[in-house]
Amino acid sequence: MPTRIWNLRHTCNKVQNQLVKNSKQITFHGLHRSCVKHPSVSSWLLNREIQHRFIDEDKIKCPCIKCRKIPYREVDIVKTHLYKVGFVEEYWCWDKHGEKSTDDENTFLGVDDSNTNFSESACSYRDMVIDAMTPNLNNSSLYENKKLIQALGLHVEMIDCCKYRCMIYWRRDKDLYRCKFCNADRYKRSKNLARCSRISFKKMHYFPLTPRLKRLYASQATATSMRWHSENHAHDVGVMCHPSDSEAWKHFDKSHPSFAAEVCNVRLGLSTDGFAPHGAYGKQYSHWPIILTPYNFPPSMCMKEPYMFLTALVPGPSNPKHKIDVFLQPVVAELEQLWEDGVVTYDISVKQNFHLRAALKWTISDFPAYAILSGWSTVGNHPYRKHKNKFRKNPLVIEGHPPNKNVEQTLREIEQLGLVKVTELNVDDVNKRCGDHGWKKKNIFWDLPYWKTNLIRHNFDVMHIVKNVFENFFYTVMDVKGKMKDNVVARRDLKLYCRKRKGVEDNERAYYTLDKNQKKVICQWVEKLRFPDHVSNLGSCVDLTGCRLFGMKIHDCHVFMQRSMPIAFREMLPQQVWEALAELSIFFKTLTTTLITTKDMGRIET
Incomplete structure (x- = not known):
């Protein structure tokens, strides 16, 4: 019940009880008594609404404040109680004395039938409001979660694959039970070896674009x-x-x-x-x-x-x-x-x-x-490793790099070699014969x-290139074992071109590497280094015991190389080494800027 209506009823009830005490000739006007009015307590007792079925041996329930409609009393005693203490509070509908309740009738006045069907939009709005009132919890099963996500339009296709990645069971091949390349089963064997289950060995997820x-x-x-x-x-x-x-x-x-x-x-x-x-x-x-x-x-x-x-x-x-x-x-x-x-x-x-x-x-x-x-293959053998004689006795190569091929020349070369796509049959046999030319497939x-x-x-991806370049020079300068490029194998390669007369091995520290004290200074500086907001805490990547950095992400390497490297090694390395590293830093900084000009591209290319 709204607060304002309750306060009004409470005030009317108090006035009514006070009038009953002070006057025998009183008129009762209840809040919902629009049809029948009672001029006095006596007239109320004689009202036709007090039916015989509510009378027990000439006694009725007393509606005074003390009795509260519980005990049956004689009519004179009820009259005396009402004159002295008044009616019980909130007793507007005399349901204990034969009056019919009008609350339900008045509640639905002017309201359509409650069984009227809602429109589709109204039902959706009602479900949305009810769902918003409930706690934001996960559903109890994966199926219910998938059903909820499907309503968002996030469609996903699960496509069965060959367990050896030869093919996918898609479009014309969706009804196959065996791989058409390796003849492997599509589904896993069930406990009953006589039949296969419907669980595939491998699946891929495809999200339509x-x-x-x-x-x-x-x-x-x-x-x-x-x-x-x-x-x-x-x-x-x-x-x-x-x-x-x-x-x-x-x-x-x-x-x-x-x-x-x-x-x-x-x-x-x-x-x-x-x-x-x-x-x-x-x-x-x-x-x-x-x-x-x-x-x-x-x-x-x-x-x-x-x-x-x-x-x-x-x-x-x-x-x-x-x-x-x-x-x-x-x-x-x-x-x-x-x-x-x-x-x-x-x-x-x-x-x-x-x-x-x-x-x-x-x-x-x-x-x-x-x-x-x-x-196009980027690993394995290439012609320069096979023709070693061209690199002996200090030969001078004056030829430039071969001319770049346009798209038509590249496609023509692939077709002339007879390369096929990996989705075609006998692909391994056909493409293997063309592997010596550098191409692995069409x-x-x-x-x-x-x-x-x-x-x-x-x-x-420039970020990957920056990370690889950074790790190569940084681990070499910091003399990190197992990661530096100046290792024993590199020194042995140099012996083939820089042989000493007495054949004494030279494994001393290179002049472009730092000693232990210098490496410790670099690590302490990086540990205290703080950037505004565009890089993570590099101090968590510092190992002071081993004097090295570890666990650096691609973005960390990117920022350190472009922002911190020229400052970090300015006083540690020889001038010619530091200038080379500084130029390398400027090169990548210019290349990855948000706005670049053709003039800048020409400068860093030369």
Whole structure:
């Protein structure tokens, strides 16, 4: 009951009791007594509402404050009690003396039938309110959690794979029970050896890309930003701060004018690398996520986590190597569909539909993953190791590097060698015969109709390169055993070119390495070093006992090399060594800046 109504009833009850005490001729007006009025206590006792079934041997229940409608008393005693102490509080409906309750009738006056069905939108709103009132707890089962996530539109496909990664059971091969390459079973054997269970040996996760691209235009927060590269970006000549300023982007637009005419079309970049989900000290396992990133956004949003779409998850436990193309089939098929057919999408910023298309510009990876994606080998033997005579007796090589091959020449070379994709039968026998030429396969990206028009198809991750360069020189300068490049093997190689007359071995400390006291000073300085907010605490990576740094992440190496390295070794190393390291630091700092000019690129290239 609302507080205001309760206070009103309480006040009326007090006035009523006081009037009963002071006058025998009193008129009672209850709050809900709109139909029957009683001029006095005597008239109330004689009222027709006191039915015979509420009378027990000429006695009725006494409604005074003391008796409270419990004992039966004679009518005269009830009259005396009412004159002296008055009615019990809140006794507006005399249900103990034959009056019918009117509360329920008045409650539903003007209200429709409660059994009337709600509309669908009303039911959804009601369920949302009820769900918001409940505690924010996880569901009791994984099935309920999956059912909840499906309502968000986050669709995922589970595709069975061969346990040896030969193929995936997808599209035309989805009904097979054995691998068409190695004849291995698709499902695990059950306890009953006569039949197979429905549990596959290996599964991959595939997250469709199209719904997520459509959601970028369904949100007011991102729809306008998806056109930034064309409408809000000032393209200054000789300045690059976004991929749309590059020659590769402009060349692609010239090659495909119909695609470039629609500014809402999406340009994508693909990246992948292996990671251990169990950590460094857990079970050895390697997952390979396939991530697609749209480049339509401005630089402040382009590489943010919400806009890096996990599209496929290649299962472990080991490196897929060149068979990663097997798991890229759904990704390439959807990219091909987005290029040829597209999808109708609603742009909320302009309140109209348009035909959305997408194109893959390039891949980004470290050096080993580059070999996996492109098919060009970066390990093993090469001609320079076989032709050792050309490097003896101080020969002078005046020839430059071979000319760079364009896309048509590269594709023609692959086709002339007879290389095939890893998704075709007898791939191992065919590609093995062509392995001496450096190519290991024909990568799956050539299936995209526009791939041969890309000037740049594969890019190196600068952060990985910086980390590798940093570890090479830092561990060498700090003289860390097992990690430095100036080791016994390197010294033996030098003996072949710098032989001394007496043949005395020289294993003394190199002049570009630090002694123990200098290394301790460097470690103490790094331990006390504090940055504003763009790097983690490097003091946690310092080992003062061993005078070394350990556990540095890629971003830590990136910041230390560009910001701290010239300062740290300024007074420790010889002038010529320090100048080389300082130039190296400036090189990567210029290369990774947010805005770079063609003049800067020419300077660091020379």
